[in-house]
Amino acid sequence: MAQEEKDNPFQTLLHWFIDEQVEEEENTDRIRQQLEMVGDDHTGLFMLDKEMGQRQAAQNNAGNEGGQT
Template identity: 55%
Template sequence: MLKEKMIEALNKQINEEFYSSYLYLSMSAYFDNIGLKGFANWMRIQAMEERDHAMKLFDYLLSQGAEVKLMEIKEPQHKWDGVKDTIGEALKHEQHITQCINNLVDIAEELKDRATNNLLQWYIDEQVEEEENAREILDKLELIGDSKQALFMLDKDLAQRVYTPITTNE
């Protein structure tokens, strides 16, 4: 049985994950509007993954007989100062989510909640990947500098990303 402190923290994280989805969907729209369909595709898939992350927590709470309390999702930013700024903000956001997950692990450890701690290990691994992916794109943008041709090639590469849904019991 989950303690109230853990339930409250997991519900807050559901909100963080849904906000992440909104933010990346907003970034997708931004990239589409500036003609970078590959970046838009990459961010749209990122948004779908974040929704899946929220649903994994949602389903976990329900499986534990806990109440899910959906909260208002704040409006995300809509415009950025170019491609590097947008990806840089995505990386900063992933670092924020990593800290949120680490805080959840701290609570699970404090409460000796081994089941939730076990679930959160998946999120820790996921955050390592999320930060790495954003950092890799940012590094490529640094390398290409002002080359529109290289940006076009990177955009083409990012267009190849395909959505793979997670299962909530992964």
């Protein structure tokens, strides 16, 4: 519909949104695979938790550098 209406800014937004969704689905699948590999191993779960925490901290820092609060 955005193409039919020649709404270029909305088309750009839709492409960005789809790209983000694909990236997040890939991330989720990777995390699921890691959890399956770790199983009930407490050390592995701790290491995975630490990795996920660092990922979140990096995303937060990147957002703050971009002028977001």
